Amino acid sequence: MSAAPVLAVDAVGHTFPSGTTALTGVSLAIADGEFVALLGPSGCGKTTLLSLLAGLAAPTAGSIAWWGEPLPPPGRPFGYVFQAPTLMPWARVAANVRLPLELRGSDRATAQRAALAALARVGLAEFADAWPRELSGGMRMRASIARALVASPLLLLLDEPFAALDEFARNRLDDELSHWWRDAGFTAVFVTHSIQEAVFLATRVVVMAARPGRVIADLAIDAPFPRGPAWRASPAFATLCADISRRVAAAAERAA
Amino acid sequence: MTPRLAWRLLPPLAVAALLVAAWQAWVTLAAVPAYIVPSPRLVAHTLVADRALLAASLGITLGVALQALAVALVVGVLVAIAFAQSRWIEASFYPYAVLLQVTPIVAIAPLVIIWVKDTHVALVLCAAVVALFPVIANTTLGLRSVDPGLRDLFRLNRATRWQTLTRLAIPSALPYFFGGLRVATGLALIGAVVAEFVAGTGGQGAGLAYQILMAGIQLNVPRLFAALVLIAAAGVVLFSCASLLAWLALRHWHESELPPR
Ligand SMILES: Nc1ncnc2c1ncn2[C@@H]1O[C@H](COP(=O)(O)OP(=O)(O)OP(=O)(O)O)[C@@H](O)[C@H]1O
Ligand SMILES: [Mg+2]
Numbered sequence: 001m002s003a004a005p006v007l008a009v010d011a012v013g014h015t016f017p018s019g020t021t022a023l024t025g026v027s028l029a030i031a032d033g034e035f036v037a038l039l040g041p042s043g044c045g046k047t048t049l050l051s052l053l054a055g056l057a058a059p060t061a062g063s064i065a066w067w068g069e070p071l072p073p074p075g076r077p078f079g080y081v082f083q084a085p086t087l088m089p090w091a092r093v094a095a096n097v098r099l100p101l102e103l104r105g106s107d108r109a110t111a112q113r114a115a116l117a118a119l120a121r122v123g124l125a126e127f128a129d130a131w132p133r134e135l136s137g138g139m140r141m142r143a144s145i146a147r148a149l150v151a152s153p154l155l156l157l158l159d160e161p162f163a164a165l166d167e168f169a170r171n172r173l174d175d176e177l178s179h180w181w182r183d184a185g186f187t188a189v190f191v192t193h194s195i196q197e198a199v200f201l202a203t204r205v206v207v208m209a210a211r212p213g214r215v216i217a218d219l220a221i222d223a224p225f226p227r228g229p230a231w232r233a234s235p236a237f238a239t240l241c242a243d244i245s246r247r248v249a250a251a252a253e254r255a256a
Numbered sequence: 257m258t259p260r261l262a263w264r265l266l267p268p269l270a271v272a273a274l275l276v277a278a279w280q281a282w283v284t285l286a287a288v289p290a291y292i293v294p295s296p297r298l299v300a301h302t303l304v305a306d307r308a309l310l311a312a313s314l315g316i317t318l319g320v321a322l323q324a325l326a327v328a329l330v331v332g333v334l335v336a337i338a339f340a341q342s343r344w345i346e347a348s349f350y351p352y353a354v355l356l357q358v359t360p361i362v363a364i365a366p367l368v369i370i371w372v373k374d375t376h377v378a379l380v381l382c383a384a385v386v387a388l389f390p391v392i393a394n395t396t397l398g399l400r401s402v403d404p405g406l407r408d409l410f411r412l413n414r415a416t417r418w419q420t421l422t423r424l425a426i427p428s429a430l431p432y433f434f435g436g437l438r439v440a441t442g443l444a445l446i447g448a449v450v451a452e453f454v455a456g457t458g459g460q461g462a463g464l465a466y467q468i469l470m471a472g473i474q475l476n477v478p479r480l481f482a483a484l485v486l487i488a489a490a491g492v493v494l495f496s497c498a499s500l501l502a503w504l505a506l507r508h509w510h511e512s513e514l515p516p517r
């Protein structure tokens with residue numbers, strides 16, 4: 001890998017045409033292979049930042065570089081898991097998962113093989129031929145994760161992918177995501193409301209505050225991998241969570 | 257026949273039976289003369305007796321309506337795709353689509369019939385103009401009603417304009433298109449009948465409108481009613497075909513065609 005960070009966010013601000021300033025002065029450098037959790041209250045600009053990182057919109061202030069380039073390079077696919085499942089209702093689950101590959105010119109048979117493998121990874125192998133409406137909310141979210149993983153992205157952006165799931169399903173998927181990340185070696189930016197989820201998954205937690213959205217803390221989580229249920233049950237985990245929660249509360253007080 | 261289909265068909269058929277019974281009762285009890293309102297029995301009798309004449313005319317009118325519908329669908333969808341490509345194209349040309357819609361066909365039909373030598377082609381053109389607008393309006397709306405999240409997904413994966421059109425915009429537009437199609441089938445038939453009235457084509461090319469015109473002049477009211485019944489029935493059948501197509505295309509995914517839970 002080149003020396004340039006995967007993402008270099010420099011003094012980025014974003015103001016919508018409506019006048020709402022969603023972000024101000026956000027600077028971040030994300031290195032290859034990091035797992036960054038973006039943690040913050042609702043409305044602090046997490047989704048906005050993620051869409052800027054994906055190149056879906058241009059920041060109104062500051063700049064972003066991808067692998068040292070001013071534009072997202074076409075050859076390096078992103079995976080993006082939206083906050084809502086965003087499946088095409090007119091296509092079966094497998095066809096939805098195939099989409100990124102087919103748009104990039106893969107032939108159908110190759111794409112189908114990769115889609116079935118990705119669906120198997122998220123535990124939806126037997127739903128490949130189902131229609132999206134036949135899945136539960138959590139299953140739809142998993143299909144959308146399979147779609148993000150299918151093109152073996154170098155950078156995976158996830159917007160609260162498990163927020164709608166029950167705690168057991170969420171913990172299980174967190175365990176699996178952690179394994180996929182270690183196996184595939186992609187760089188991940190994971191948006192979440194949950195301190196526990198952030199501490200469980202991430203090598204680094206970036207805490208944001210609202211109005212205007214900005215970064216208030218940037219902490220390394222040094223616990224070794226693989227992480228599993230034992231990590232979640234350890235005293236170190238509880239200490240870290242309590243520490244972050246204290247900092248978030250303090251920052252909120254300072255802001256108020 | 258599935259029980260669901262039976263449930264869809266039985267209520268309207270029951271209403272039809274009731275209406276026909278009431279009509280028959282009224283004509284009989286009030287002794288309405290047949291040259292004012294013929295009884296359903298007499299209309300049915302006329303349908304059978306004049307079947308050769310009426311069937312030929314029905315074939316002509318249906319032919320015009322179906323060809324007009326085909327023209328309206330092809331032109332309407334192409335225009336809508338052009339509109340969806342750019343707001344400028346839409347802003348520049350949409351007013352003319354509206355103009356075409358609000359101009360009464362009876363007013364322009366004589367001109368078209370003068371300009372176009374072949375009467376059949378002139379009729380098809382007039383009816384197509386009538387049926388065109390709902391196809392353009394609905395399909396344009398549909399092509400623009402794409403889920404913004406899916407649009408982002410396509411952009412993220414560097415979809416070409418063509419891929420975005422065929423794999424995203426067109427499927428999203430289908431429910432709207434079928435709404436337009438249902439309206440257009442009826443309008444194509446109305447357009448065909450109105451254009452025939454204006455053209456007044458008799459002889460070999462006589463459609464149902466001509467039969468109504470002639471029956472009116474000859475005070476052959478039962479035949480007039482029979483022709484009306486045929487037009488109405490043709491309209492219902494065309495509409496049902498459009499609904500069937502919509503169901504076939506949307507039954508797996510769109511709310512409008514899903515079975516009740
Ligand atoms: N398209 C938009 N137009 C105008 N304002 C917007 C738009 N999208 C978001 N905002 C505003 O920007 C701010 C940040 O929104 P954003 O969706 O990024 O928050 P978030 O951190 O993802 O919240 P949540 O956790 O609830 O998803 C909010 O105040 C919101 O009102
Ligand atoms: Mg959000």
